[in-house]
Structures are given as structure tokens and as C-alpha cells.
Amino acid sequence: MVVLNEKTAKKLNVFVDDRVAITNSKKVYAVVDIFPRLVKDKEIGLSHELGQILKLRNGASVEVSSSELSDASFLIKKKMNGESLDQKELEYLVSEIVHNNLTEAEIAFFTAAEKLNGMSDKETINLTKAMAKTGAKLKFREKYVADKHSIGGIAGNRTTPIVVAICAAAGLTLPKTSSRAITSASGTADVIETISNVELSLEEIKGVVKKTGACLAWGGSLGLAPSDDKIIQVERLLNLDIEPQLIASILSKKIAAGSKFVLIDIPYGESAKVATLSKAKKLGKKFERIGSKFKLKIKIVYTDGSQPIGNGFGPVLEMLDVLSVLQRSLGFPVDLRTKSIFLSAELMKLCGIKDARNKAREILDSGKACEKFQEIINAQNKNKNFDKIIQKLPLAKINKVIKAGKTGKITNIDNKKINSLCRILGTPETISSGVYLHKHIGKVKRGEPIMTLYTKSKSKLDDALQFIKKSKPINIQ
């Protein structure tokens, strides 16, 4: 970023976010910002970093020109025009993204071109390589460094804390990092944060993993494959799903985090990210083809994404689901338990553990998974009182039970609409808000509770009731 005043910018015919070339010992490109009084006419304000790159002191003269597109712009234009980018080109582009040398609009053009012109396997491999290469890295000496990833889109579906606990108790090493919610009711990081510190440094992650075999950290500020964070920030403007970017994003993060065994869950269903099993398999095959070029053992599972998984949606409500599965409390969500055991067993199998299904179930039922979970949280929390924290988990004061309007069958519960409903109620900002689902797909009688809404704000409750009326997230026939 460089700063000009308005007169100079006009003279150079540049606007905010345009690029200028600055020439001294070498030529660099920088993005322009315009401020009225920070610099005088014909002056340019450079960052300390840029001054060092150009070996310039205060008051030195430089040539500034708005004449050419940067190399990165040429590459994006090339991709927009339907051509392929090679390894060097993608490396350059990713490094320019990491060094903040591209505007968000340029990143938008790049991702739009990726989506609409597609990326070949070779391009996706090179993109993944480039993304994994830039940024911080974790390394572990253990043999079975493993990770589990769902491509998302299903409301609830908070299997990660349970799978991590089971697999760590089975002896695997899981340096698990998760994101916060982008468009869902909450992300795994939001859910864990209801009871634990999740903003760990790389050093802290190493410490927690060394001590407990796993962690449940927020990945956002770690700088693992940092270009991903910047690209996601642009994609989220439209909540876009861009297949090659999805693959590169997931795999590059796992590679940078030091994982060797990766289980990828692709849920399919009408309101999931992928609508049908055949589309899910097409995506899965691409994951396998790309993953095989890295030192990763990958297993893809295709799971039922026809309705939300678990009962609670929203940070606290999902944590309560997780705890009830781990603690085997009365009324635990059976679907969440079943899927968590399934995924744990698949990841254990991938790491060579035999009789994995029975072992996973045994670890959960014996309470070992719950112990391991507590151990991980305590390590992240520097041994604050676990029981006290979970007893104090708040639920929003305003609540409203929604009942079935008629007797019949719930034929459809829309994942996207349940997520939207939660966001209207205040998730993920208001951690105690969200939706509790009393019924899944199946029979229902008139007057039976279907869901309870939790929120802190009367007006949000009104909005939510309006939304239910208009959008019908749950369909009874």
C-alpha cells in the first residue's frame, strides 16, 4: 500500500485500489490509497516494508508510474480468458495474495475464473502446492498424524470434537484446526470456544498435542496456508462454492499442519453442498486424484446429508449435543453419535487400526473419549475447572417452542434454511442463541413440539417467526 494525496492521484490518473509501479533499485507494484493531508503534492508515502525492499530513505526520489498491469494481473486475465496457469504462475499469484499485493477485486476475478472456466487436475495440484508452500508449517514426529474434514453444508453435524477425542484416545495424533462459521449457525471453533480458549499459537498447539495427542484450535490466525484465509474472505462475500478452491484449501491446510492421514466427509443431499451421490463421488474422485500427488493417505466417505445432524444448532446448543454424546447423557442425539463413531472408525482404519468400529464404540462407551476430550480442553484452558465451565453454559433467555400444525410426516428439513434461521436468531455472535430440533424426518402429531428457538432479542424472534412462515425450513406432509 502506498499513499498519495488527491492532486497527485489525479495527475497519475489513479484511483483508490489502483496499482502503481515504483522504480528505484528495482521495480515493485503497490496498491494506492488516497488521503487528503498525509502527503504533499508529488509526494508518495511508502510502508516501512516497501522502503526496505526498494532501499529508500525518507525524502528520497522515486519514479512512480501507473502505466502497466502487474504480472499478477496478467495472470488473472489469462485465467479469465480461459487459459491455464502453470506451476510458476500459480506460485507467483499465491505469493502475491499472501503479500497483500492484490486487491480483493483481483482475487474475486481470479476465483470467478476458477469457478466459471474450471481448473484442470494439474492446475489444482499446483495451486494446492503453492498454497501449502507459503506460510507457517507444523511438523510432528509421530507416525499417525491424522485429520478429519467435512466439506460442510449440513446444519449441526458437530462430529469433529467427538472424532478427535475418540481417535486421540485410540492413539492417533490430531493437530486439528477448525474455522469459525462462514455461513452456518456456527463453526467448530465457535463451538469449542464456548468452553475453551481456541486462539492458540503454533507453539501452544505443539504443546497441547504433545501433552494430549490432539488439539481443537481455531485455524484462522495461525498462518497455515495463509492465502486460503484471504481467498475465503473474498468468496464469503457471495458465499460461493468453488470446487478447485475447496480442494486446494482443504488439502493445503492439512499439508501445512503436518497431517499424513486425512479422512474427508462429503455429505450429499438436496440442501447439502453437493446434491446427489453421483456428484459427491465426482468430487471425491477429484480429491483422491489431487491428494495422491502429495504424501497424504486420503479416504473419502459419502454420508447422508438429507437433513441436519444433531439436535442443537448454534455454538452452545451444539456443545451441549457434543457433551451429551461424550457423557452418554439421557436424550443424546443418536444420529450425531452414530456418525461420529463411523467417522472415527474410518480414520482409525486408514491409520491401520484393526476392528476399528468396535474399538471406536468401546472408547466412547467406556468414557475414555470423554476423558480425552476433557484432557484436551484442560490443556487448552490451562486447567481451568472443566465441570464449572460446562455447568455454566448459557442458553438465551427468550425462547419459543414451534409445534406441528398438523399430523403427518416431516419429509424435509432444509440445512440451509435451518442455518439461516439460526443466524436470524443471532448465531454465531450470540453464542447462547440458535435452534433446538425436537424431531427429525419421520412421523409427527399435530401439537407436538418440532423445534425451540433461542434468542436474546425480541425483534430477532419476530424476524425468525416471519422467516419460518415464509421459508418453511421444515416440511410436514
Next chain:
Amino acid sequence: MVVLNEKTAKKLNVFVDDRVAITNSKKVYAVVDIFPRLVKDKEIGLSHELGQILKLRNGASVEVSSSELSDASFLIKKKMNGESLDQKELEYLVSEIVHNNLTEAEIAFFTAAEKLNGMSDKETINLTKAMAKTGAKLKFREKYVADKHSIGGIAGNRTTPIVVAICAAAGLTLPKTSSRAITSASGTADVIETISNVELSLEEIKGVVKKTGACLAWGGSLGLAPSDDKIIQVERLLNLDIEPQLIASILSKKIAAGSKFVLIDIPYGESAKVATLSKAKKLGKKFERIGSKFKLKIKIVYTDGSQPIGNGFGPVLEMLDVLSVLQRSLGFPVDLRTKSIFLSAELMKLCGIKDARNKAREILDSGKACEKFQEIINAQNKNKNFDKIIQKLPLAKINKVIKAGKTGKITNIDNKKINSLCRILGTPETISSGVYLHKHIGKVKRGEPIMTLYTKSKSKLDDALQFIKKSKPINIQ
């Protein structure tokens, strides 16, 4: 734009350029900026405009949520997903662009989708309507309000001042607004600015047109079809040509400026915007189809764009070309004169003038066009001394003659490379810099001057010589 501090932004899980919904008497969307100390925790800074829309006073409480995509984002996503947008949707989108409610990245997604998914005629018509509808408008009582527009891409090609002078002298009304250079050596506004004020207000334009029958103003700050200016600012990041946007941009500006008769020049050639005559005709037909839905009489001409037109490239050098054609000086560029007469005659014919070719030539040869040009410039300049100004037109001190390396034939002069060469030499910022072409396509002898480079900076001259070596803008065989 709203301002949050970092802690509040983190809590809301929003980043710079993300959107939040603010709810009070109604719900509006705003783009977030984050500053460390401007606002306190849990405070939000609103613009005066936004405060008025929401009817809020200082210190009032509002609900802020990051939960949903705005309606505009949904529409852009729809277009990204290959669906069409209807009239209402495009109107809404354009008005959101005009009101600064979209980020540049969102505009980038929209234009990328326009380019890669295409726009139907119906969509392009609705886009043009929406763009013409928002913003300022000019109206004239005269019957023959006319305009001439080249789609660009040819180096030099500064016909506009000559055509406007000829046609105004023939009795047409030409409220001509032009742009500054985006990627070329200079735009018409840059060229006129070497001798005249071009930053006229709408009132001043009306005054100059009333007095002289025409004007030669910069269109950038007039607010005619203002969404266009914002979209162009994003397109120029990659120097993209997006066909539906090009059509909507040109037609909406003409409609807003009150023109009824529009001549559109589509040059074609290997290094032009359009490579072949058949592609040019395809674009021309689309212009005609779209234009026929508005109260516009449109004529398309397809002209030779195989090489630059005129001898001088750069603001002052192009003005010298224009003046030498108007003043019939020795050594005037024949190609520029011929094309200007041709275009003038076509526009005059479109307005019903008979024997237009001979009349156009006569107006130019009799000096009437030159008088009219002087009249327009004097009106824009509030009667500063015209002769004094044009006598003082500067040429950059450093110059270098490039000679033919061998005897043979100049087979190719690349428009894009000549423009790049000019920008390396300092155009359009340094108005006195640029390229003077001694030869066009045809025979040349070893040692004959081909071009002269003008620049103010030794290092730019070195860069330019490097560029000539590497890129060969002129090819001798």
C-alpha cells in the same frame, strides 16, 4: 460504510469489506471498515447519510448482524451460477452500485459473470436502461443531438475533436463527453486538456453547447450513468473487455447525455479490440439490436484497425496531429484526416444531411471546422488566447530517433505495443511525452527514421528502448 473497532469486529466475525445488516426503523446493509480507536467496543460509527436513512441520533442503539448476504449479493451469485437477471433485479443491482453499497470485489464477481456466462440481449437492454436511469441527465431542444463513439483499442485515432468540429459547423448539436486514458497513451479528454479546460459542470456544458453547438468535455465527474464509472474502475484492474458491459456503458452514457443520433466506430485488426471483420460485425449487430430498443438512431461503421491512426501518440503529440488536420498544415496525417471526414459524413448522413461527404470535406478545407474548434475551446476556456496556448504546446526535452535496422517492408505496427511504449515513456501523466511515428505500414529503407520517442526521464527512455528490443512494436520484413 460503517466503522467498528477490532474487538467488536472479531465478536461479529466480520472483516474489512464484509457486510453487516443494521436494523432500526428499517434494515440496511453497509460495508465494514475497521479502525483501532475511532469507536469503542460495542460501538458502531455510521455515516451521516446512513444515520439519516435509519433516523438515528448520536448515541442511539441499533442491532447489527453479520448474518445474511444482501439482496445484491444474492443477485450476483445468481448471475455467477449462470441464471439470468430480470429488469427489476438489474435495476436494484445498478442502484446498489451507484449508492456505494457494493464492494469492488462484488462488482468484480458481477462483471466476471457477465463476461464468462454472457448476457442475453434482454439482459443487456435492461442493464443499459438501469444504467441510464440512475444519475444525472442532459436534455437539449435541438433536433439533431448527435454523438460519435469509437470502441477504442487503436493507438492515436484522435478523430473526435475533428469530427465534432466538422459536424457542429454543419449544424448538428454535439454534447460530447470523453474519458481519460484507461490503457492507451491518452484519452480524448487528456488530449483536449492540453489546450483547454475539460472539467465542465452540467450547467457549463449546456452553456458551451448553446453557444457553439458542441463541447469537448471530460465525462468522468458529470454523474451521467454513474454506475459505469464504478464498473470501469474495477474492469481496468485487469484491462478487461466485457462485451455486454461495453455496449451498456456506451449506450447508457449517450442516452443520459441526451443524444438521439449515435455513430459507433468499430475498428478491427489483429491488435485492435476486435480481431476480425466478422467479429466486428457480430458486435455491431448486437449494438444495433440493443440500440433499437431505445430512442436512438444508431449507425455502425467498421474501420481498418490494422495499425495506429495519426502520427503522434501521447496527449500533446495527438493534439498537434488534430491541429495540423484542422489547420491543413504541411505534413498533416493523411489517415487521420481521411477517417475524420469519413466519420463526420456518416454522422451527418444519419442526421439526414445530403451530399455529406463533400460537405464534410468542404467544411474542413474551408477552415470552418478549424474556426468551430477554436470557438468551442474558447467557450470552454472562457476566452483565453487560443493562439498563445497552442504555440506553447510543449514536447518533452529528451528525444530519441529510432531508425530502420534494415531495408524492407513494415508489415505490422502493433496498437497495444505502441500504447504500452507510450505509457513507458510517461503518457498520459507527462503530457509532453509519447511517440511520433514517421512511417506507417509500407516500404522502408535501412537508416530511415521510423519513430521518435519523447520523454522527460532518462530511465524511462532506457526502459522504452528495452521494451522496443524485447517486444518489437514495429515489424520490418
